[in-house]
Amino acid sequence: xxxxxxxxxxGSKLSLAQTEATRAxxxxxxxxxxxxxxxxxxxxxxxxxxxxxxxxxxGKGLFTKELDEALLDGRIDIGIHxxxxxxxxxxxxxxxxxxxxxxxxxxxxxxxxxxxLDELASNSMVGTASLRRQAQVLYAxxxxxxxxxxxxxxTRLKKLEAGEADxxxxxxxxxxxxxLQSRAASLIDPxxxxxAACQGxxxxxxxxxxxxxxxxxxKLEDARARVEIEAERAFLLALDGSCRTPIAALARxxxxxxxxxxxxxRPDGGxxxxxxxxxxxxxxxxxxxxxxxxxxxxxxxxxxxxxxVTDK
Numbered sequence: 001x002x003x004x005x006x007x008x009x010x011g012s013k014l015s016l017a018q019t020e021a022t023r024a025x026x027x028x029x030x031x032x033x034x035x036x037x038x039x040x041x042x043x044x045x046x047x048x049x050x051x052x053x054x055x056x057x058x059g060k061g062l063f064t065k066e067l068d069e070a071l072l073d074g075r076i077d078i079g080i081h082x083x084x085x086x087x088x089x090x091x092x093x094x095x096x097x098x099x100x101x102x103x104x105x106x107x108x109x110x111x112x113x114x115x116x117l118d119e120l121a122s123n124s125m126v127g128t129a130s131l132r133r134q135a136q137v138l139y140a141x142x143x144x145x146x147x148x149x150x151x152x153x154x155t156r157l158k159k160l161e162a163g164e165a166d167x168x169x170x171x172x173x174x175x176x177x178x179x180l181q182s183r184a185a186s187l188i189d190p191x192x193x194x195x196a197a198c199q200g201x202x203x204x205x206x207x208x209x210x211x212x213x214x215x216x217x218x219k220l221e222d223a224r225a226r227v228e229i230e231a232e233r234a235f236l237l238a239l240d241g242s243c244r245t246p247i248a249a250l251a252r253x254x255x256x257x258x259x260x261x262x263x264x265x266r267p268d269g270g271x272x273x274x275x276x277x278x279x280x281x282x283x284x285x286x287x288x289x290x291x292x293x294x295x296x297x298x299x300x301x302x303x304x305x306x307x308x309v310t311d312k
Contacts, residue, residue: 004037008080100202109167112160117140127164129244261279262275264300271304273303
């Protein structure tokens with residue numbers, strides 16, 4: 001069979017599950033067999049590092065660098081990523097070509113000892129490698145402890161069962177894509193603890209100027225998801241968002257309106273800065289979304305200064 005497109009993705013179970021689901025939907029929309037889209041698993045630097053926090057090794061780009069290189073040298077035609085892993089500034093020659101329909105962006109609370117964060121006993125250990133989740137936990141419950149819990153979804157669940165932590169958080173989108181949603185004890189109210197910017201969304205990257213790929217991806221693009229993630233990424237960019245900065249953002253499109261809630265915290269949970277706003281959308285909704293995210297992020301940066309981005 002003729003291969004129409006070569007798809008690059010991380011080799012993790014979750015990455016391959018979401019890539020295969022995207023391939024199936026894309027093939028159906030184009031009316032071709034799934035086998036016409038070849039999946040090329042690529043191990044990234046972020047996958048190899050399991051013994052320390054990613055901020056100590058370089059941050060977000062660790063999950064995308066090898067895929068970008070394969071894209072630019074022609075080994076693959078597109079890359080499929082969890083959008084929250086994508087740096088706010090893409091390498092020259094790489095474009096965010098498509099944003100498919102978004103899955104539930106909320107965090108799941110996972111524990112064998114409590115149904116919710118509020119029910120956890122004082123001095124319990126919450127394990128998570130996310131600086132955002134650590135800061136949010138400490139802001140909400142300064143009587144709890146946090147530790148770094150790294151690894152893929154299965155590894156983190158096994159560590160929880162082994163007693164390395166009393167609770168953790170996982171994106172419900174990832175649990176759903178792996179058929180593990182029953183492992184969630186409860187879902188986190190995003191008004192109380194907003195998720196990572198772009199959580200639940202996928203990013204399909206392509207070479208800039210590759211009209212063949214962009215035209216083929218047009219049917220997969222979801223206008224609502226695009227507006228939401230553009231607002232969240234603009235918010236991140238305004239705050240110079242990285243793995244060193246506890247930042248949360250959630251945009252939601254409802255009919256003709258866009259709401260955005262964004263916050264940043266001190267890494268120790270000692271302070272939080274938050275903004276929210278709802279606007280009516282017009283024909284240029286993407287630019288409106290970008291402007292809203294940039295403005296709210298800028299307001300927080302002006303108010304918080306360096307206090308919000310000091311890694312402690």
